[in-house]
Amino acid sequence: MDAMTPAAQPTSARPAESRADAALGGKAATTLKEHIVEIISDSGEGAQRCGQSLGSIAARMGNGIWTTEIIPAEIRPPARSVAGASGNRIRIGAGPVTNGGDETDLVIAFNEQVLLGRVRGNQLKPGCTILLESMWRSSPDAKVAASYIDTHDRLVKAGYRVYEVPLEAECRRHVSDPRQGKNMFALGMLCSIYSLDLQVAREQVALTFGKKDRGVIEQNVRLLEEGFKWAEAGLDFKYRIPALRNTQPQIVVNGNTALALGALASGMEVCAMYPITPATSASHYLSDVFEKVGGVVHQAEDEIAACAFAIGASYAGKCTVTITSGPGYSLKQEAIGLAVMGEIPLVVVNVQRGGPSTGQPTKVEQGDLLTTLFGSHGDAPKVVMAPATIEDCFYSVITARKIAETFNMVVVILSDAGLATSQTPFPRPHFQESWLAPPIDQSEVPEGALPYAWNPSTGLARRFIPGQPGGMHTVTGLAHDSASHVAYDPEINEAGIRARSLKLAALQKTLRPPPLFGDAEGDLLIVGWGSTKGTIEEAVGALREEGHKVSSMHLQFLQPMPPGIKEAMQRFRKVMTVEGNWCDRPEDEIIDETNRRYSALAMLLRARYLIDVDCWSEVKGQPIKPSVVIRAIRARLQH
Amino acid sequence: MNMAATECLLQLYEERLQLEDYQSGVPRWCSGCGDNAILAAVQRLCRDEGLRPEQTVFVSGIGCSSRFPHYMKTYGFHGIHGRALPIAEGVKMARPDLTVFVNTGDGDCCSIGAAHWIHALRYNMNITLFLHDNQIYGLTKKQVSPTSPIGTRSNTTPRGAYLEALNPLTVTLGVQNVSFVAQAVDWIPELLYDIVKAAYHHKGLSFVRIVQRCPEWLPKLMDPWMHDPQKVQLVHHERALRISPAIAKVYKNHVEHDPLNMDRAREIASSTDVVPVGILYQNPCVPCYEDIRRSGGLRSADYVRRGLEGEFDKFTVWPEGAGEQQAA
Ligand SMILES: Cc1ncc(C[n+]2csc(CCOP(=O)(O)OP(=O)(O)O)c2C)c(N)n1
Ligand code: SF4
Ligand SMILES: [Mg+2]
16 A cells, blocks of 8 residues: 555535445556454544444454454543553464564544544554544634644654544434444444445344344444445545455454353363453353353352362362453462362463463463463363464363363463454364263262272372262372372372373373474574464564575474474574563573573473574563564674 | 262162271371271261262362371372362362252361352352361461461460451351251260251351361360350250250250241351350252253263354354354
């Protein structure tokens, strides 16, 4: 897109007759490979819904999409405030889209203040197209009008392509309360701008408002159509992003909904939780639907209770999930250790946020890897998985439940705020009965059988579940022998620790080496984990196209680590992780090899494989951008 | 996966179980420790009620008293300090067919686990709770507890406890949804048994505070009450606890009390000169959380599949022409 064109501004007052022929639109559409578009408003003005709908419409057209919620940190930020931007960001591509991409190309803003936050946060591309609600120019409040004009002029001066759009005035012609409908008008505009099928859009609006009465749907469809017409006639540009029609049904949900769907699909019956951002939406959704399949979401009095409740339910035979984020995860540590010691299956989901302490509740960070591996006092081995995509979020819960019950272990799923609030389609799963938990074993336990008869080579033992005659024993968090009797004997203590540790090795034997993206050898191997996969692969792909010998590897299992990692790393001259957690910057004056703190995965890889793994990281609370990773990789390739 | 199957199993047994069938190991409590009396009463209850050992779970926290499950030949869960209640709630939610007991100390319940105590009363799950209240931290060797009387000398209050003791009865009676509150003392085994039994039969969270002696750390604490039978106030009612003539002869301080009368229950619970023994409050009509939350339906694979497919439908983007109507 030619970003530097000076603003061509349609006048705000438009002749009424021009609306009639608007839908025809004789403009030639510029073909694009992809575009990133944002809709932002004060919270409550519906920008979120507009963005979600745009994403769904584009997905139905067959475009790749990645949508990300823009969430203000406060519940009711003052109207027209810089920090109050609420909305959605949609990356629309001709092919599959695996991450949120770089800066924004086009934005619709309901006021100039919410826009400022995005400008200051460097979220907008230089020369980005801005469609700005113009009503504030004539605000009766002189301060507001002045602020609008000032901001507008500065944006134009800064080279942004600003179009003033009389959103409210136009809506007022069609509805009495334009605040309620602006978002659909904006959606119509976007459908015109991106040459999206208006009929598909109508259907999407009907779906969105499906629960409401016909009148509501009709009014919103009308606003959609009017917005479409207005943009056809009133804007001097139009784009088209070619799409490949889907041949398969796709699911469009965010990572948290995917986790919740995974809990449903895994056959689990109980989820115990305490509300915490950014994990809550998973529980909200689950609370709504779990009962339909006989499940229960228990909101406990705190995270300790939630974890203990989950352990109790798991112990009684129904493997249970507890969902939380950073601070809550910290609180659960003692109970997690109990589940490790008692060898009670348990699935813990940690939707990571910025830390430490209360940190950045709504922001992205991958800061909990080491605390997850090493959390809880003593040697408390547990399985750690990290979904890399929204689709993974779904399947990881099913896998986690299975591993938990097969190995009688705690399985932690590390998602993050990025996955939690992003959407991208994935193929609709085909239900399999094998996903579900088997019926509880209630058979009689043979005489003399012990509850912790650890297999000498795998550490595995058959667990006795209440209700099984002959299996009575007392689970304890104290050191115990294979009869579950409290024992302080030095040999017994080691036997228990050994068995619990061996189970990780036993699981590791069943894992496949992680696939490589790119060639199996070269100058640089990038290693990542969790939500950064799409970004890393996009960056690596772009550099490979330029001829660089760079590949990447993404780990889904962080504990145990699958086989083949060392061999893979050895085929590259250099290895570097890309992570969303802190590592000391070598360029800082007092940082050197003897004191540098490495990023979490780098530290683990160095310790385990004795390879000089470097790291690059960013902890800005935002998803890492592919262009930033490209820069980091380029720099690493050069020295 | 479903309750029905496990409940059927229950019916297959007819044999009569003996006390030994509930006994496991040799208790390691000090001699004269009140926990021994509680264990005896509970084992007797299990035998008399014919509880299936495999269908019975004792859950505890950490403390001398929390060793209790190890001495029962049932399923047991010796958890972590303060968290017995949430563990027990999880057990009950997953498996309402199991009989669940909780053993907890005054530190376990009223200090580190205080939040869970309050909320367990609100949930009112069908669990029988025994608060082994020795008014001291036993296991960790004599530190002050929230229920220690003011002035109690302990290792952390060498010059005497600074604060008024918390009264577990009045606190419990102050919580919305409370459905059963009783008090027993370890030195009157007959009443202890009767109260434990009434608690077991109550559907809901039965809270039994048991005044339990710790001869190791507070050997004389209960002497004034033990030496003067007048200081034991028997709380009785024809619809609650009835007192045998033999007991009535020794303990002459009686008060008749309708356990539905909350105001009077709070009054009795507040007494400081006498120790009330009996059922202070019982309301059989408070709903149990597990009944409210569980459908009780059979969770077949097909049932789950249908629910899941219904949810998938909500979020599915169908390829053009592939049954738009399904996406309702
Ligand atoms: C998290 C935690 N903090 C502290 C302890 C140490 N601790 C064990 S038992 C106990 C107090 C026990 O007192 P109480 O609950 O009254 O039981 P009692 O021994 O008197 O029966 C303490 C503080 C612990 N095990 N865990
Ligand atoms: S220390 Fe006290 S409570 Fe603990 S076993 Fe001994 S007498 Fe009982
Ligand atoms: Mg105590």
